[in-house]
Amino acid sequence: MVSQTYICNLALSHIGGGKITSLDDGTEKARQLEINYDVCLEMALRDFPWNFARKIELLALTDDTTPGWDYVYGYPVDCTKVLKIYAGNNARVQEKSEFKIISDGDEKYIACDIEDAYIEYTMRVTNPTIYDPLFVKALSYLLAGEISNALSGNASKTSEMVQRYQLAIKEANLAGATEEHIPLEWPNSYLRGRR
Numbered sequence: 001m002v003s004q005t006y007i008c009n010l011a012l013s014h015i016g017g018g019k020i021t022s023l024d025d026g027t028e029k030a031r032q033l034e035i036n037y038d039v040c041l042e043m044a045l046r047d048f049p050w051n052f053a054r055k056i057e058l059l060a061l062t063d064d065t066t067p068g069w070d071y072v073y074g075y076p077v078d079c080t081k082v083l084k085i086y087a088g089n090n091a092r093v094q095e096k097s098e099f100k101i102i103s104d105g106d107e108k109y110i111a112c113d114i115e116d117a118y119i120e121y122t123m124r125v126t127n128p129t130i131y132d133p134l135f136v137k138a139l140s141y142l143l144a145g146e147i148s149n150a151l152s153g154n155a156s157k158t159s160e161m162v163q164r165y166q167l168a169i170k171e172a173n174l175a176g177a178t179e180e181h182i183p184l185e186w187p188n189s190y191l192r193g194r195r
Contacts, residue, residue, distance in 0.1 A: 002128045002136055008033045010136070011143035014164070015157055029151060036146040044139045044165075045122050046081045048172050052132050054083070055123040058116065062109060066102055069111035075101070076121060084120040085112050134175060138168035 009019045012029060020027060023034040045053055059073035066072055085099045099112035110119070125131070131139075145161030148154060 002131055004037065004128055007128060007136060007140050008037065008143065010140040011147065014141060014144040014161060015148045015152065015154075017147075017151055029147075032147040032150050033143065036143060040139060040143045040146055041126070042080055042124065044135065044142050045124065048135075048138075048169050048176070049081075049083055049122055050132060050135055050172070051176065052130050052135070053080075053122045053125045054120065056118060056120045058088075059085075059110060059119050064104075064109060066100075066109075066111045069100065070113045071111070071115065071117065072102070073110045073112070073117060073119075075108035075110055076119065076123070078123040079119075079121045080124050081122040082110065082119060083122060085110065085114060085117050086120075087114050088116060088118055132172070134168065134172040138165055138172060141165035141168055 005020065005022055008023065008030075011033070012018055012020065017029055020030045020033065023030050023037070055076075055078070057076065059076075062072050062074055064072040082099070082101070085097045087097075097112060097114060099110055102109050102111050110117075128136070141161050141164040145158050145165060148158040148161055
């Protein structure tokens, strides 16, 4: 079964770094993995719209206002990357809706011109048992790249791990295209322009 320790040991295997028993086993390897794990997890989730981490929900309207935008919504607490903002009846329309991420210094918000807006986003998933195998592969390479220099001082190994991470993301991109079939619907303005 995939676990945080399994992913960390996979990362160590990429750089010939042995194994750990857990992130709190007291070794330098475990300390470096613990320091870097959460940041690498967030980066790997942001770098590709993983199906296992995709979520759709109605945004929560706030009382805030911002110049140039009709509505200000709360930013979902588990969101790592906004993929799409749309009106509920336009979920399948391939049209980009404009939005802007803003902050008051304490919280993030989403400003847009859509009433009752829905958001499709990549959520922060911390349960490794539901990770896609390609995500596990990608995350392990990214983590290996982050800890490699600290553990071995081998800059070329770090560079190799970053390249392998980028290849794993490309592989996921190719594989991910086959897991979803949604017929394209184009907005009326597009069709009018084609006549």
